[in-house]
Amino acid sequence: MASDRYIDFANSDIGRRLVGAVGLPAPARLxxxxxxxxxxxxxxxxxxxxxxxxxxxxxxxxxxxxxxxxxxxxxxxxxxxxxxxxxxxxxxxxxxxxxxxxxxxxxxxxxxxxxxxxxxxxxxxxxxxxxxxxxxxxxxxxxxxxxxxxxxxxxxxxxxxxxxxxxxxxxxxxxxxxxxxxxxxxxxxxxxxxxxxSACVAKVQDWSRPLAGRKALVTGAARGIGAAIAETLARDGAEIVLLDVPQARSDLEALAARLGGQALVLDICAPDAAAQLIEHIPGGLDIVVHNAGITRDKTLANMTADFWDSVLNVNLNAPQVLTQALIDSGVLHDNGSVILMASISGLAGNRGQTNYTTSKAGLIGLARAMAPSLKERGISINAVAPGFIETSMTAHMPFALREAGRRMSSLGQGGLPQDVAEAVAWLSQAGTGSVSGQVLRVCGQSVIGA
Missing domain, CATH: 3.40.50.720 (NAD(P)-binding Rossmann-like Domain)
Structure with missing residues (x-):
């Protein structure tokens, strides 16, 4: 991923003097x-x-x-x-x-x-x-x-x-x-x-390992934000099942081996994906993180049916189908947690991403709509909405767009995959059943969607 050279400069001895003299923003290293x-x-x-x-x-x-x-x-x-x-x-x-x-x-x-x-x-x-x-x-x-x-x-x-x-x-x-x-x-x-x-019966027993005894599924786990989520959940004591597409098998299996977790190669859009998932998770789950997602960007006037359908199927339909199947089958235990990876663009919209923003807004709607019915079982469901996060994808953005994304927040910089992972780990704790049907923005207080 690209380094933020402006932050490096603004926090150097020369940079601090120059930035202060000119009146430029001076984002701090977090x-x-x-x-x-x-x-x-x-x-x-x-x-x-x-x-x-x-x-x-x-x-x-x-x-x-x-x-x-x-x-x-x-x-x-x-x-x-x-x-x-x-x-x-x-x-x-x-x-x-x-x-x-x-x-x-x-x-x-x-x-x-x-x-x-x-x-x-x-x-x-x-x-x-x-x-x-x-x-x-x-x-x-x-x-x-x-x-x-x-x-x-x-x-x-x-x-x-x-x-x-x-x-x-x-x-x-x-x-x-x-x-x-x-x-x-x-x-x-x-x-x-x-x-x-809100009131919640469940509580964390060991703050040094707040996810101890809980089993987590992370989709899209082979690299990037998904890998960071898997690492953080494992750090906090969870047993991990890592899921990704066949093309990511080598990265997925290497990460699973390092974390002592289970690698599951599966196309979440396959007609039998839910049945395969349930079959491969004996003993059930306590945490489900729907991180898998794709982009196929075009303005609506130029968007093909394939671009539209593929994004909606992966980003929205698959989480809907899999979540319902895990709940109906009892694979998702009582007092479990479901975390949906949304985006601030799902709140604000974004030019050239009508398919992507539609899918992410749908995930926010899913969290809000399912929360009341899951409350009886103590299951929480929330959406995490990242803003500009420093990943390999954003590193390939045009320079001007990348800089704009970094600076358009109160903290004046992009976030890291770890920032998203920490939010997911918190929402995965037993006691955070007190938070459900909500959207947690990990965006440095971005001006987008404010």
Whole structure:
């Protein structure tokens, strides 16, 4: 894949001076999760706001060695002042802001904090889902937090991110899993997102191997993002079944051997694909990742029927058919996870990709439509929507288009396959059954589809 030479230049001694003098964007090198790391937050964690901050303090010692509070007393936390320690991660509970006048607490809390953030700092704002509140003014105030969080994300510097977590009543015990992800480098290329947490019985038992005891199927796994997903799921303890087309057999089998997984060569569009898949997975599955996908780009005026049909069959019809078959047959276990690989172009559209964007929007619709019926079995189904990701495919894009794709986000750069894989791994955890029917954008807060 092509390296981002502009980031290399902007972060050099000469580049920093020149970029600053001319006023050019200066994207930071993002901090990402490294093997051997033990804690989600390496640095100070700051808590503030309402009573959910107190709940976070109960598990905060498992996430960081240094805990502070600001604006409210929190158990086990040291008081923080603007002259104190630099802050690596922030959790602010805004769930009790129910009137317009109370929104001033956002400015009071965040203004001094923003001046004290470390590189690649992560902020999470906690809220309630507006549609769960009976008081229109309270709902309006909680909805206002979405505009605040998305705008604050665009003001962050040095690789910082901001997310809004809407916590339903009864879902408070799912906060640890969500914060372990969103306050850590695992979410380095995710910002400006709104995620809703619902009540969920299942919980992760071992945070060092959160997928231990779970078996995962990854389609399109031989290379690129699919291979990164397989590697990350295996890292987190999952048993892996890697699936790809016959043309990718050698790469697929080599990766399976390295990860101690099972290689399955299969055309997912074959009429008997579902039957073959079920036959080759004795013991069933806990995680299904529909990553396989193709592009056949042309403007609609010039698009052949083959270009249209092949993309819709691989990207949309096959995931629909296989998911339903795995559910109906019971191969997908209760409390399982289905992750559909969508795209921000499925939200925003893209010239010359009517077939591709139709397929990706369809996957988002599938996640939203199936989530309620799967809830009884504790099965979650979500879509991950990557933005510009540095892969061999994007490396062959024309220079101008590649640069535009990299810079058109709040983080000012492309993501890595690892960024997508980390999101998939989080959505594969038992406890993230609290997140279902949703779209998680891994796009650095791209301006596309915002």
């Amino acid at each position: 901090e990402r999760w490294q093997a051997g790391r033990l804690r989600p937050v390496e640095g100070a964690l700051l808590l503030g706001g309402g009573p959910l901050a107190e709940q976070v303090s109960g598990f905060a010692p498992r996430m960081t060695d240094l805990l502070f509070s600001f604006g409210a007393e929190v158990s086990g936390a040291h008081p923080w002042t603007s002259e104190g320690s630099k802050i690596k991660a922030v959790v602010f509970d805004a769930s009790t802001l129910l009137q317009t006048a109370q929104l001033s607490q956002l400015r009071t809390f965040f203004q001094p904090v923003l001046r004290s953030l470390e590189h690649s700092a992560h902020i999470v704002i906690l809220a309630r889902a507006p549609d769960t509140l009976s008081d229109p003014l309270a709902a309006s105030t909680q909805q206002a937090l979405e505009g605040f969080s998305r705008s604050l994300a665009k003001e962050m510097r040095n690789g910082g991110t901001v997310q809004l977590l809407q916590v339903e009543e009864g879902a408070e015990d799912q906060l640890e899993g969500a914060l372990r992800f969103f306050l850590s480098p695992k979410s380095a290329f995710i910002s400006g997102q709104v995620i809703r947490l």
